[in-house]
Amino acid sequence: MNTRVCAGASCSQEVTIPSIRRPEVQIIGSRPARKSTTRIREEMMTKVILLVLVIAAAVWYFDFSRRMTDASIRASYQAQIDALGQFDAEPICTAMDDSYTASVTVRGSDSTPQKTHGKAAACATWTKAMHRLKLLSERTGGMLEPDFDFEIKSITLTPNHKSATVEISSAMRLGNMTLSRSQSIEHLIRRNGRILSTGSEDTVWVYQGE
Template sequence: MKKILFAIIVIAAAVWYFDISRKMTETAIRENYQAQIEALQRFDAKPLCDALDDSYIATVTARGGARAPAGTKDKVGSCTELTRTLRRMKTLSERTGGLLEPDYDVEIQSIELSSDRKSATVKIATIMRIGDMTLARSRSVEHLIRRLGRIRSVSSEETVWAYRPE
């Protein structure tokens, strides 16, 4: 009897690990992005970095008059830059009493789930503003997977337009 119970537990765990824990829904993807926006607003880079898979690669193309980070970055490089940027924004916000706090408009333009729902491609348009001034716009395509019940980004191709404040 113990062997049968143990076999059932092992089979259930295998089904969860290899199938159920890896499937995504459009709702789960939207909730994941909402959590990321909330982390941005808190200037908290940790959950954003945790959402990147260890194999993450980002390709960024910079456009516009201001200097924007460009090139290819792995998870470590992306997290380092994100942490530094959010730390600077937090300092700016604190020193101005919240007057110069960034605001993000994120529009999920499309979500394409694979037939097995274990991967997804998401197209996103983002605008970053401080007050009425637009600092940057971006268009990106993210490739997502789900591991152990958590949605993770494995790669991203992004075009960023950065503007000089006037």
């Protein structure tokens, strides 16, 4: 920058005065704004709620979902009886645990007096029997349909209500003819909210007619 120096009327030679630049300030970074106390509390409450939900789900799965009551056991059997009235073996099959094993003693028949079968064989037997009974009902116009008598003699629950032993008496009739009677002791568990049978000891009496 050029500047002329004057004193009164006379002025001296122009003098060049260098201009002064302001130093540039470079912002390397800035600190993030602190979260408000309210925001922090909201986040903490959200985490606490999620933790409570996880704990509640775990308790339900490992405890309440595996508990049984006298009423829930009876309701489970009633659902199976209702399915038999519709010639539907599926609810009976799904009520068997994968580990299901039944020991069956047959009396009054030419068949094998005692045998043991697993879930697949038991389900196949029920499915075949329901198919035959349904055909019989359809061919007779509903005049011949099976009647099932089912009585729960006793229910013994373990202290933690996660398993039970049930004593059952049942009979199947076709018109005035009794086809079979049975006495069973069944072992139940509850898994994922469902009551399942892990096995049974059955004694079956087969009749030609009564």
